[in-house]
Amino acid sequence: MPKVTDVLYYLVHVQELRSIIQWKVWHNPVHERDESTESKTLRRCFYFLDQTSRSFSAVIKELNPELLVPICLFYLILRGLDTIEDDMTIKLGEKEPLLREFDNILEKDGWTYNGNGPDETDRQLLVEFDCVITEFVKIKPAYRAIIKDITKKMGDGMADFASNAEYNANGVNKISDYELYCHYVAGLVGEGLTKLFVEAQLANPALLQRPHLHESMGQLLQNVNIIRDVKEDFDDGRRFYPKEVWSKYADSFEDLFKPGNEEAALNCSSEMILIALRRADECLFYLAGLRDQSVFNFCAIPQSMAIATLDLCFRNPDMWKRNVKLTKGHACQLMLDSTQNLQLVCDVFRKHTRSIHQKNTPKDPNFIQISIACGKIEQFIETIFPSQRPDPTLSVKDGRVLSPEEEAKAKKEAQEAKWDIIYMGAAVFGILFFISLFMIFIAYLAGARFDVIYNQLRSGNLARPSAGEAQPILNNYEHQEL
Amino acid sequence: MDSDIPLGHVLVTGGCGFLGHHIVNLLLERDPEVRISVLDLRTTHNRNLNSQVSYYDGDITDYSKTKSLFETLRPDVVIHTASPHFNLSPDILLKVNLDGTKVLLQGAQETGVKAFVYTSSASIIHDGKNLINADERWPLAYAESAVLAANRSDAYPNFLTCAIRPAGIFGEGDVQSVPKMITAYHKGQTKFQIGDNNNLFDFTYVGNVAHAHLLAASALLVTAKMAPQRPLDHETVDGEPFLITNGQPVYFWDFARTIWREAGDKTLPNQVWVLSTDMMWAIGAVLEGIFWVMGKTPNLTRQQAKYSSITRYYNIDKAKRRLGYKPIVDLQEGIRRAVQYIIQEEKKQGEKKAQ
Structure with a gap:
């Protein structure tokens, strides 16, 4: 007890x-x-x-x-x-x-x-x-x-x-x-x-x-x-x-x-x-x-x-x-x-x-x-169990602070690196854009009906129509053409 | 490291300053054969009367005069402790520090100095931030970088340098930490405490810092002797910074209370008002504003409020391993000496006034 x-x-x-x-x-x-x-x-x-x-x-x-x-x-x-x-x-x-x-x-x-x-x-x-x-x-x-x-x-x-x-x-x-x-x-x-x-x-x-x-x-x-x-x-x-x-x-x-x-x-x-x-x-x-x-x-x-x-x-x-x-x-x-x-x-x-x-x-x-x-x-x-490590955001190299000249140099390098990334990004997107255009062009040559897609999108039909639904739409267009 | 190696002719810049004159005294105590030259802006204070010490007035930012002094003296070792008054604006401080140091480096290199020991500081960059068990990987001052970069440079491959980073120096003749705390005691401020006092702080007795400088100087001379062989990486002293403390971090207010106690204070912990850091920071800001209008600085500033609740202590293993550094004066004994010194000085002042 x-x-x-x-x-x-x-x-x-x-x-x-x-x-x-x-x-x-x-x-x-x-x-x-x-x-x-x-x-x-x-x-x-x-x-x-x-x-x-x-x-x-x-x-x-x-x-x-x-x-x-x-x-x-x-x-x-x-x-x-x-x-x-x-x-x-x-x-x-x-x-x-x-x-x-x-x-x-x-x-x-x-x-x-x-x-x-x-x-x-x-x-x-x-x-x-x-x-x-x-x-x-x-x-x-x-x-x-x-x-x-x-x-x-x-x-x-x-x-x-x-x-x-x-x-x-x-x-x-x-x-x-x-x-x-x-x-x-x-x-x-x-x-x-x-x-x-x-x-x-x-x-x-x-x-x-x-x-x-x-x-x-x-x-x-x-x-x-x-x-x-x-x-x-x-x-x-x-x-x-x-x-x-x-x-x-x-x-x-x-x-x-x-x-x-x-x-x-x-x-x-x-x-x-x-x-x-x-x-x-x-x-x-x-x-x-x-x-x-x-x-x-x-x-x-x-x-x-x-x-x-x-x-x-x-x-x-x-x-x-x-x-x-x-x-x-x-x-x-x-x-x-x-x-x-x-x-x-x-x-x-x-x-x-x-x-x-x-x-x-x-x-x-x-x-x-x-x-x-x-x-x-x-x-x-x-x-x-260290609770603190050297602050990585400080401009440090091998535990030493950089001199003003070195710091300017480091800044310039960082700037250059930034532009490098921008150029790379532009190049990648440029190529993608070009390839897309090219594919659309090929599709156009092969007879793709972009006008149909455009009108359907405008009237709010975002989903891809099933085969049964698609036919009447197409018929509609073909009639007009005739 | 062998600390008994004779240092020959040592030039101590700032040798009339707080740390500098302790270095001069310790040099004389350790090495009866040593020759010391002191270069300082004014050489009226803290003079050692020993005939082995000679004093030279001079401005270290003046290259031509410094150079000609180096040519006359031709020292073996330079211990560079000179630094401008800490009350100057940071820009001037940096400029004098950096330019003066560069002039000295050049003068030393051109006149065949073997070893150059620079007094850096453990706490320039991290103003207002916690430093918990920091070691040499934490970044520090500009002038120090210049000194370390001059080690074994292409033009002067036999010129060796290193830097000592002391933290919170106090001792006889100190004008900052201990006197300020004694003033606080005289003003009856020992009943206040800012923050919870769980913040550890490194205070370093000046004699230990002087000791570290001499160890560094001998280590550089030993390294110079072994040329062209070079020391192993993990034993290298040249080109390296070394943090120096008493190796006894204590809670900030415990240090203050020990000083107050030594000076005669009887305040007990249950009589102490514990004030939060944030509140005191705010009060400090208001006081600073009011005093600014009157053109004065208040006793409590934002910086002080922050400073007394900050954690700042270091890991000195590198100095222990490579310099063979071990504090020679324990913290308690250091405090006793520093406070007794001030009490004696106050007595002298009182007697002068009485006359």
Whole structure:
């Protein structure tokens, strides 16, 4: 049953209600998974996918069959790793080797883990992790190698952070640490997915030559999560906002949540949003390199949600008080716009970029930098979808204006060209006229009765008479002649 | 491109102007061996006291005098920034620009100058029109065509030229954009905004424009050195125009607000009156009519109404690729410098008055 508040909300926001209905009624998945061919363990994997991921499971299940299972397993494996990393009840001595060895665990038949605390939401996944392993060893070796490699890198990165005492005590320090953290938990996912797409020939291999693009894809998503969840993380005793940023606005991080510091908090989140915003153009660049519709949808939906969430959080004091979220209607609208083509996704980006820009205020120390970041996104969109081309009506040659002499010459040439056309026209019509006259003359010699035609036309008989009608007319004339 | 190549003897026309004197300063900063000659109509302003710079008064439309100056100086490089005052009528502007440039080209060709860098502009032709992410395919000025046509001409195949098209230059010593905005602030006009402020605009810090000129000059000298070999088409600098901006287009009123903020303004967006462009254009027209009768120009003109709601930004990839150009001063820092300069100047004026 929908909540009363929801009903009231959608009564006022009919447009959003319309988006929900449209999405539910009209959205056709590019591919649908065929459950009948799946093994029991694979079905269990998809069950866990639904359980562990709210936002990703739908898009993953619509993926191209070639990548459907590998990406589902990739997601579950990383979720498993994350569940170990996240759990503060696991001692470092046990946690660190688990993280570092996780890539080998993937091939240990029958491996399960029940060391998670009872409150850990996704603990059941690790309890039954053997079904993931069973399926993992079945996929193509090339995909397996990619997933193992990323798992190793991520596990090591997480272990480094987990064993870093300073980070555990004070949270993230420098902006570079923040970027490194986001790299481990999200940038690497971008790398792995890109390699999978290219391996499956569903993306342009050139994407691998520009690793900063998939890095930006991951960074933007993770940045947005961190920005939005600031209150929730703080309540859980964790802080991902780097000290280098928040220390500009407050002496201690908790001050930012206190009443009276709203302005400082907003400026702090502005800077965080600015860091994320600078990634947006590269994300669009990345999306331009995808070849398969299902892969495009899979990548574009989270990005659209991310830019919309940035817009939602920008200069919104509520995000320091509670967890702010996109409404379901807005999310459906974004999904509709993100499952078609790059141009629509660019429109989504431009819309939210402008909305951020319009909320930007000069009292924010990041004001002009945010303006620059917004401008950069708009300019990038113009580069892929130009709305203007050089004006062809100007007298231009090779991008240069003509000098007055050249212009006079060009004018003279144009004039000559005009007369050429007139002469040609006159010649054509002249010939036609001559041929017509000639034919009429021949017809006259052969005895055509032009006088009859003339008189008939004058009396209004425009239609050609039938043979029966013609004879009396002719007889009439012949009588006269006689 | 190698920007460390010594430029030798550089003649800077308009070297006492806004951009010109920044070029002179940057040249001295970059190359301790450089010799600079400045040719300007009047050389009393913006003089650099360094002994490596010498100043010459002269009119660039006068061929015989310019020619004899070239013969005495024999520069290696000419950086031609001189342009008549923008308030002159377009016809005179064009004539002085074109004739003066032609005289300089001839003088330079006849005295063996190797490289000729011309300061063009990014926005002559498209007056009053939007320019969205425009690049070098968009057409520009007459004088520029003359300069580019002189590159590797039949008579002087070793004479190399190129053109720099800067957009919306501002910075210390600028007499147009920033001072006008500061005046608007002093008059309390920061509470008004014409148009919806979704129009992106390129403003370019003068130091970046000067930097681009030096990059262009060294690139031409490098090209000259490799003769008779010629650079690859996609690396060619000679005979080419280059758009130069800060590479950071911002929304027009955001730029203005940053300047006002830097100057001390405290206006907040919710206190701003947003006025439609069409209405302000009409009001501007009426004001212009009234002021015309009185023989003055109003603060709000049709052109200004249009200008502040126009989109005008450029794609500078070509300069990045071929000149190795990258802005050296960020927009925010440029604004800070420009506004602080004006505040200092106002202070000096105030002290003078107090005395």
